[in-house]
Amino acid sequence: MTNVIPTSQRSSGTGLRTLAEKVWDKHLVTKGEDGTPDLIYIDLHLLHEVTSPQAFDGLRLAERTLRRPDLTIATEDHNTPTLDIDKPIADLTSRTQIETLRRNCAEYGVRLHSLGDIEQGIVHVVGPQLGLTQPGITVVCGDSHTSTHGAFGAMALGIGTSEVEHVMATQTLPLNPFKTMAITVNGTLRTGVTAKDIILAVIARIGTGGGAGYVLEYRGEAIRALSMEGRMTICNMSIEAGARAGMVAPDQTTYDYLEGRAHAPRGADWDAAVAYWQTLATDEGASYDAEVIIDANKLEPFVTWGTNPGQGVSLSGSVPNPADIVDANERSAAERALEYMDLEAGTPMKEIRVDTVFLGSCTNSRVEDLRAAAEIIKGKTIAAGLRMMVVPGSARVRIEAEAEGLDQIFLDFGAEWRFAGCSMCLGMNPDQLEPGERCASTSNRNFEGRQGKGGRTHLVSPLVAAATAIRGTLSSPWDLVQDGDQ
Amino acid sequence: MQKFTTVTGVAVPLRRSNVDTDQIIPAVYLKRVTRTGFEDALFAAWRQDPDFVINKKEYQGARVLIAGADFGIGSSREHAVWALRDYGFDVVLSPRFGDIFRGNSGKQGLLAGQISEADAETLWNLVEADPGIELTVDLVGKTVRVGDLTVNFEIDDYTRWRLLEGLDDIGLTLRDEARINEFEATRESWLPQTLPARSPESMY
Numbered sequence: 001m002t003n004v005i006p007t008s009q010r011s012s013g014t015g016l017r018t019l020a021e022k023v024w025d026k027h028l029v030t031k032g033e034d035g036t037p038d039l040i041y042i043d044l045h046l047l048h049e050v051t052s053p054q055a056f057d058g059l060r061l062a063e064r065t066l067r068r069p070d071l072t073i074a075t076e077d078h079n080t081p082t083l084d085i086d087k088p089i090a091d092l093t094s095r096t097q098i099e100t101l102r103r104n105c106a107e108y109g110v111r112l113h114s115l116g117d118i119e120q121g122i123v124h125v126v127g128p129q130l131g132l133t134q135p136g137i138t139v140v141c142g143d144s145h146t147s148t149h150g151a152f153g154a155m156a157l158g159i160g161t162s163e164v165e166h167v168m169a170t171q172t173l174p175l176n177p178f179k180t181m182a183i184t185v186n187g188t189l190r191t192g193v194t195a196k197d198i199i200l201a202v203i204a205r206i207g208t209g210g211g212a213g214y215v216l217e218y219r220g221e222a223i224r225a226l227s228m229e230g231r232m233t234i235c236n237m238s239i240e241a242g243a244r245a246g247m248v249a250p251d252q253t254t255y256d257y258l259e260g261r262a263h264a265p266r267g268a269d270w271d272a273a274v275a276y277w278q279t280l281a282t283d284e285g286a287s288y289d290a291e292v293i294i295d296a297n298k299l300e301p302f303v304t305w306g307t308n309p310g311q312g313v314s315l316s317g318s319v320p321n322p323a324d325i326v327d328a329n330e331r332s333a334a335e336r337a338l339e340y341m342d343l344e345a346g347t348p349m350k351e352i353r354v355d356t357v358f359l360g361s362c363t364n365s366r367v368e369d370l371r372a373a374a375e376i377i378k379g380k381t382i383a384a385g386l387r388m389m390v391v392p393g394s395a396r397v398r399i400e401a402e403a404e405g406l407d408q409i410f411l412d413f414g415a416e417w418r419f420a421g422c423s424m425c426l427g428m429n430p431d432q433l434e435p436g437e438r439c440a441s442t443s444n445r446n447f448e449g450r451q452g453k454g455g456r457t458h459l460v461s462p463l464v465a466a467a468t469a470i471r472g473t474l475s476s477p478w479d480l481v482q483d484g485d486q
Numbered sequence: 487m488q489k490f491t492t493v494t495g496v497a498v499p500l501r502r503s504n505v506d507t508d509q510i511i512p513a514v515y516l517k518r519v520t521r522t523g524f525e526d527a528l529f530a531a532w533r534q535d536p537d538f539v540i541n542k543k544e545y546q547g548a549r550v551l552i553a554g555a556d557f558g559i560g561s562s563r564e565h566a567v568w569a570l571r572d573y574g575f576d577v578v579l580s581p582r583f584g585d586i587f588r589g590n591s592g593k594q595g596l597l598a599g600q601i602s603e604a605d606a607e608t609l610w611n612l613v614e615a616d617p618g619i620e621l622t623v624d625l626v627g628k629t630v631r632v633g634d635l636t637v638n639f640e641i642d643d644y645t646r647w648r649l650l651e652g653l654d655d656i657g658l659t660l661r662d663e664a665r666i667n668e669f670e671a672t673r674e675s676w677l678p679q680t681l682p683a684r685s686p687e688s689m690y
Contacts, residue, residue: 029669030662035643039662041669043677051563053519062656073680079517093517100519111680131686132678144562144586160564160590161521162655170659172666176642208504209556209582242559244585262684269676276674308504308559329503329554329603336502426513426561445560447508449531 016286018180019249020215023155023280027138029172037174043137045167046123047074047110049101050428051142055165056104064169069109071171073132074101077122078428080115082391082418094429108168121394121420124148124362128232129396131261135250135277140167145362145444147238151231152258153250153280155215158239178244179289181214185222187297192477194372195230196364196442196461198222198294199237200302204312206292211243214290217282218248222296228257229368236363237444240309249281301476303349304446304459306337311446313349315464315476321345340448341456342436349474352458354440356433357388357469358451359415359462361425361443365393367400369442369462374409376466376477382414383472388465389416389431391423415469427452440468487595489652493576494622495549497632498540499610503554507587510558510566524569544617552609553580558587558598567594577623579630579639581606592645593655597625599639605630608637625650 017025029039045068052074059066066072079094089095098115105112113119119126124145127133135153139146142164149156163173183202203210216238223231231248238246255274258264265273304312305319311334313320322334322345338345343352359365359373370392382388390410392398398420401407407417424431425443433439433455442465446457458474467475471483515527532538539545551570557580558566567590570578577597591598601609612632613619622631623639625646630637641649648655659666 030665032644035647037644039659039665041666041673044680050516054521054564057519057521064656070679070681078513091517097517097519111683132680134678137677142562142564144560158562158586160562160567160586160593162564162590162593166656166659169656170663170666171670172659174644174655174659176644208559209584212556212582212585239560239586242556242584260686262686263678263680265676272674273676308506332501333503426508428513428516445506445508447506447560449512450508453512453531 016283018282018286037176039172040175044139045072046141048123049097050078051161053100054161058165066108067171074112075126078422080421085419122362125393131264144239147246148232148236150235150247178215181216182288182291183218184220185294186220189296194461195233197302199234200312203241203310208308208310209242211241214243216243216246229366250277307448319343319347352474354438356439357465358424358441360391363444364442370401373462373466374406377413388469391418392420394420487652490649492624497550497621498545498548499613500553504556506560507566511569525572528569528573550577555581559584562586564590601639605637
């Protein structure tokens with residue numbers, strides 16, 4: 001890693017700027033002096049039920065107003081059930097939290113997409129789907145996976161509840177400039193290897209703290225070739241490398257995704273917006289504080305073996321031996337992880353049998369993810385004794401998938417087809433693992449107990465999730481070909 | 487927020503790295519709509535083990551937590567800070583923090599001080615050799631003192647100043663309200679707005 005250079009100082013030398021610096025500069029309300037942070041304007045504030053109640057309370061106590069309801073939008077996602085959504089929420093504390101959001105949004109004039117509404121769903125699926133997430137804007141949400149929106153070339157930050165209250169009251173945030181890191185992914189992904197495998201490999205390379213203090217910019221041939229959905233998957237997990245944000249410069253793929261969406265600019269506004277968006281890409285010759293280079297040609301399907309997202313290997317590899325790890329902290333973390341995961345060092349990853357497959361979360365629950373998995377499982381039967389839960393990212397994704405007949409493919413296979421929400425990614429609703437249950441999950445965190453107390457999580461792509469559901473052991477579509485299934 | 491200068495109290499040695507906020511407070515406790523009352527939720531899963539370090543009687547009433555690197559990574563939940571505060575912690579020392587956690591700490595009067603890996607090891611050894619020994623954390627001098635030993639910690643100047651003065655961030659920002667008004671006047675008209683709600687173009 002190179003030295004810490006505040007972005008504003010670095011750019012003043014050459015005048016050449018990176019994508020992140022351009023977005024930052026564009027939103028500067030006041031420049032910090034003598035160690036005080038810059039004040040940055042926030043274009044879009046996303047709310048959900050878990051991290052907002054205490055912020056609304058703070059606002060109320062201080063007799064402050066919500067400055068810009070027209071730049072604020074809320075959805076219900078973390079607590080919402082994925083079954084029986086027309087009935088009252090059974091868990092009383094969950095119900096109270098949802099009702100509190102509804103009351104707060106009504107009182108402060110915030111647009112809310114409630115359970116049952118076509119735009120309800122995971123906040124990071126809803127923003128892009130509505131066309132609210134646009135290149136070059138600043139986006140915040142009281143949720144660490146806000147980094148997802150960086151796929152559009154937005155500066156998107158996960159924030160805490162005190163900061164949520166701060167944005168409510170002022171539509172700004174005091175922030176210290178970040179360092180910049182280029183993640184350059186050269187080459188072409190092989191069939192069966194996806195955006196999820198890229199980001200899992202990046203995190204395994206730089207570690208859960210490797211991105212601390214940085215905004216990551218994903219670039220290179222393999223990133224350009226990705227759809228918006230793939231770019232969102234990658235930016236989504238930037239936080240798992242410790243980064244504050246991840247970004248991809250906008251291009252024709254971005255514009256094509258946005259055009260015609262409900263809140264995308266129209267007519268002359270569209271042309272003005274595109275003209276601005278085209279100025280955002282990092283200037284030729286601008287420098288980053290650090291760079292990581294990944295060769296997409298060599299990537300294989302990737303999977304985690306431990307209890308943080310940096311503890312991953314290629315699916316063709318084996319559970320590592322902690323004794324081989326030089327760093328003492330890393331070694332003890334690996335020992336603890338193997339104990340929790342009930343895994344023996346040296347076990348081939350493909351021999352690990354799972355009980356549950358979860359296809360969903362803000363990382364991988366868009367219609368493209370569901371399509372990719374459906375294509376693999378179509379006409380096949382789920383492995384004996386395994387359960388598979390498919391949870392679309394939003395009500396609209398669910399409807400789109402049903403229009404294509406994907407729901408029937410999943411149901412025929414033996415999977416459960418659920419309503420939209422965060423679901424088993426973090427188990428705030430009834431969708432949880434039992435103690436000791438092992439899950440191949442397309443979500444973003446394999447922390448101890450994340451998907452339910454005592455549950456064991458292996459992070460995978462939708463393709464690996466699908467192949468695993470067929471074979472019962474961690475598998476990729478490549479293994480199906482070898483089985484002669486395809 | 488109360489002014490923070492020095493804290494003297496018992497320290498808990500938490501010899502674990504990558505302590506994510508899901509461990510500090512599991513998601514099931516995030517359903518509450520209040521800002522206090524989270525002491526029972528702190529490290530809820532780990533505390534079920536009677537041998538977990540925080541459960542040991544010599545560490546009761548602790549005010550300082552000494553943790554391994556990458557403390558507070560993962561979810562942005564400020565509940566992690568509230569749980570540490572409600573339990574009684576005023577200070578967390580670690581070789582590296584999750585960025586969002588560190589930011590949240592500064593807003594709630596929890597001092598997140600960065601120490602070197604070597605100093606963390608030294609402090610763990612000292613505290614484990616004499617459990618219940620008191621540490622003094624001095625925010626003015628950015629030092630941790632225990633017996634004859636003094637080690638330094640790092641914290642950014644702005645957070646340090648706000649903690650020392652006990653200042654509220656929103657109040658500070660609103661002093662610049664005129665600048666915010668000026669900035670807003672220059673924003674392009676085509677930037678996204680959530681209100682009024684619109685339908686996709688194809689439906690017009």
